[in-house]
Amino acid sequence: MTAQRVICDTIADMPDTLLPLIIPAPKSFNLSATARFFRFSDAEIVDTLDGGRYRRLFQLSSFSSATSLHLVTVETAKATSNTASLRNAPGLSLTFLPEADDRARNHAAQIVASMFSTRHDLRGFRRLTKQDAVLGAVERAHRGLHLPRYASLFEALTVSILLQQIATAVAVVLKRRFVERFGERIEVEGQYFFAFPSPERIAGAEHTELRSLGLSGAKAQSILDLARFMLSAPAFADELAAEDNETIIERLSTLRGVGRWTAEWALMLYFGRTDVFPAGDLALRAIASKYYSGGGQFTESALRRFALERWGVWASYACIYLFAGLRAGLLTLERQRIARVLSSSS
DNA sequence: ACCCAGGCATTGG
DNA sequence: CCAATGCATGGG
Numbered sequence: 229m230t231a232q233r234v235i236c237d238t239i240a241d242m243p244d245t246l247l248p249l250i251i252p253a254p255k256s257f258n259l260s261a262t263a264r265f266f267r268f269s270d271a272e273i274v275d276t277l278d279g280g281r282y283r284r285l286f287q288l289s290s291f292s293s294a295t296s297l298h299l300v301t302v303e304t305a306k307a308t309s310n311t312a313s314l315r316n317a318p319g320l321s322l323t324f325l326p327e328a329d330d331r332a333r334n335h336a337a338q339i340v341a342s343m344f345s346t347r348h349d350l351r352g353f354r355r356l357t358k359q360d361a362v363l364g365a366v367e368r369a370h371r372g373l374h375l376p377r378y379a380s381l382f383e384a385l386t387v388s389i390l391l392q393q394i395a396t397a398v399a400v401v402l403k404r405r406f407v408e409r410f411g412e413r414i415e416v417e418g419q420y421f422f423a424f425p426s427p428e429r430i431a432g433a434e435h436t437e438l439r440s441l442g443l444s445g446a447k448a449q450s451i452l453d454l455a456r457f458m459l460s461a462p463a464f465a466d467e468l469a470a471e472d473n474e475t476i477i478e479r480l481s482t483l484r485g486v487g488r489w490t491a492e493w494a495l496m497l498y499f500g501r502t503d504v505f506p507a508g509d510l511a512l513r514a515i516a517s518k519y520y521s522g523g524g525q526f527t528e529s530a531l532r533r534f535a536l537e538r539w540g541v542w543a544s545y546a547c548i549y550l551f552a553g554l555r556a557g558l559l560t561l562e563r564q565r566i567a568r569v570l571s572s573s574s
Numbered sequence: 575a576c577c578c579a580g581g582c583a584t585t586g587g
Numbered sequence: 588c589c590a591a592t593g594c595a596t597g598g599g
Contacts, residue, residue: 391580392580397579402596489581508580509581587588587590587591
């Protein structure tokens with residue numbers, strides 16, 4: 229059973245002096261703020277963060293074998309005494325355990341650059357929020373938070389399907405069980421690190437096996453179908469990446485368990501589109517209604533119009549900053565408010 | 575013991 | 588086009 233393979237013995241033998249790989253990032257990039265967004269709660273086991281150090285286990289393609297497991301540590305690169313060039317070009321440092329060959333290192337660099345949207349230039353967004361009392365305050369408190377992105381389309385859609393309808397805390401429990409059951413793992417210094425399960429691994433699973441984790445029949449079927457589809461169409465994500473937003477929404481919506489809400493989150497959190505606003509999202513509607521509607525409730529279509537009009541190409545950033553503000557307690561929603569949104573929207 | 579939470583597919587008007 | 592319903596778990 230490959231999912232249970234533990235390779236800590238191998239790792240213990242690896243040399244500890246690792247050569248970091250540096251990838252560029254804007255000077256204002258905030259690793260902690262961005263990485264924290266991956267974590268809904270402390271129950272998260274795939275994306276780990278301690279201090280300013282983000283660590284995650286990846287299955288990387290390498291020269292030596294088709295794929296190999298590496299624990300990748302991401303830290304803000306510090307300008308050291310003898311690297312003048314680094315001072316002028318701030319970035320992120322990646323280290324690998326076990327040490328990786330060049331192909332695996334490049335693969336990781338691509339994934340990490342995508343996950344942290346290091347190529348986004350947020351100056352336009354900052355200018356936009358200066359005239360916005362609500363987002364302006366959130367932006368100042370989360371300066372350098374870039375659009376966080378899933379490592380794969382499969383992960384983006386699977387996590388969204390898990391989140392559908394049920395409370396976030398519940399979904400995190402389901403995700404942890406899912407990852408513990410199917411994800412590759414290694415042990416380092418007494419701590420387990422888990423890779424997000426691959427479509428290959430899930431495609432071979434049984435419906436009853438997923439049900440036994442606590443997933444509904446519908447979620448189990450959707451995730452199984454998705455894994456098998458991804459396996460049958462390996463170029464699907466890359467093909468979609470060339471399409472416009474509405475085309476991607478249309479095509480993703482043909483998959484079981486994927487509706488507009490899930491597709492819009494995937495547009496933001498996988499494809500990295502900055503001009504999306506998932507106005508059907510219950511929490512987002514509640515926040516926006518409280519802070520931007522002057523009393524009344526936004527309908528989904530009214531909110532989408534409002535957001536695209538007001539934030540335009542930065543709508544996705546407005547969305548994730550609103551959530552960041554909510555999680556940090558800068559923005560608040562009373563229970564009654566949420567209840568009212570529910571009753572008045574049905 | 576309830577009630578409800580960052581939807582979706584299906585069914586029926 | 589819109590409304591109602593089942594799904595599932597766990598925290599308040």
